[in-house]
Amino acid sequence: MLAYRHAFHAGNHADVLKHTVLAQVLRHMNQKDKGWRYVDTHAGAGGYSLEGAYARKKGEFAQGIAALWDRDDLPEALATLRALVRQFNDGDKLLQYPGSPAIAQLLMRPQDQLRLFELHPTDYKILASYLAEVPGAEVKMLDGFASLKAQLPPPTRRGVVLIDPPYEIKTDYVRVLGALREALERFADAVVIIWLPQLQLIEATQLPQRLKATADAHAKKGWLHAKLTVAQADERGFGMLGSNVFIANPPHTLHAALQPVMPYLAKQLAQFDGAKSALEKSASA
Numbered sequence: 001m002l003a004y005r006h007a008f009h010a011g012n013h014a015d016v017l018k019h020t021v022l023a024q025v026l027r028h029m030n031q032k033d034k035g036w037r038y039v040d041t042h043a044g045a046g047g048y049s050l051e052g053a054y055a056r057k058k059g060e061f062a063q064g065i066a067a068l069w070d071r072d073d074l075p076e077a078l079a080t081l082r083a084l085v086r087q088f089n090d091g092d093k094l095l096q097y098p099g100s101p102a103i104a105q106l107l108m109r110p111q112d113q114l115r116l117f118e119l120h121p122t123d124y125k126i127l128a129s130y131l132a133e134v135p136g137a138e139v140k141m142l143d144g145f146a147s148l149k150a151q152l153p154p155p156t157r158r159g160v161v162l163i164d165p166p167y168e169i170k171t172d173y174v175r176v177l178g179a180l181r182e183a184l185e186r187f188a189d190a191v192v193i194i195w196l197p198q199l200q201l202i203e204a205t206q207l208p209q210r211l212k213a214t215a216d217a218h219a220k221k222g223w224l225h226a227k228l229t230v231a232q233a234d235e236r237g238f239g240m241l242g243s244n245v246f247i248a249n250p251p252h253t254l255h256a257a258l259q260p261v262m263p264y265l266a267k268q269l270a271q272f273d274g275a276k277s278a279l280e281k282s283a284s285a
């Protein structure tokens with residue numbers, strides 16, 4: 001069952017964190033001429049109207065990208081993301097928010113490749129309508145977890161993977177871990193970015209430790225783990241508190257780029273007094 005629709009959440013605190021990391025990673029990849037392949041296992045629709053009924057219903061972008069839109073004190077990595085979102089909007093008015101495939105497209109060069117997987121028929125159609133014709137891009141309505149293996153290693157041996165499932169079914173937690181292991185076994189240099197929710201759920205609380213152990217065993221250049229908590233659970237313990245981004249084989253510049261970002265986001269996007277952030281890295285990162 002595919003109940004999740006990212007349009008409700010586009011541009012929220014989780015998107016801001018995830019897309020800041022993605023933009024930093026791809027900009028780092030662009031420092032060398034040799035082309036890269038970007039694999040997005042759960043691509044979504046690629047772009048979202050913030051004026052549409054979905055985005056307006058929850059208004060999550062108000063406590064995400066909109067809260068950063070006019071600020072003049074953004075850390076550099078957030079200013080980079082905002083510039084990309086402005087480019088996507090073709091101006092200074094925040095009307096649309098780019099999904100991860102659009103962020104990658106904005107940063108891709110003629111020698112780079114996009115491999116985008118999305119299972120929801122509606123989101124697939126929207127994604128394909130605007131990216132399938134882009135030279136170097138392939139858009140498939142296939143299971144991204146199952147499709148990842150065949151994409152690695154890329155012919156140029158430069159690859160970035162984003163694994164960003166909805167986690168609405170508990171098997172996603174197990175499959176994320178399997179996908180990380182499989183990706184690194186096939187290509188130990190792959191930069192693998194994994195988004196994970198902060199929830200009061202055993203599967204969610206155990207996942208970071210498991211990702212670290214897998215990266216410790218298989219990644220050549222260690223890992224980085226960025227954690228952002230902005231909200232409290234409701235009285236029944238439900239609700240997303242924030243999110244984490246785990247990066248295996250992070251570019252060596254990423255830790256320094258994220259250091260000012262994390263406390264800034266915790267302050268600006270806080271929905272309660274206890275908002276906080278953390279940035280951890282392995283000894284080898």
Ligand SMILES: C[S@@+](CC[C@H](N)C(=O)[O-])C[C@H]1O[C@@H](n2cnc3c(N)ncnc32)[C@H](O)[C@@H]1O
Binds near residue numbers: 043117145
């Ligand atoms: C969190 S959203 C992706 C957001 C997108 N990565 C971004 O940052 O803009 C997750 C997407 O995964 C899709 N999906 C769920 N299971 C999938 C699977 N096994 N393979 C591919 N797509 C899947 C959902 O339909 C949904 O659009």
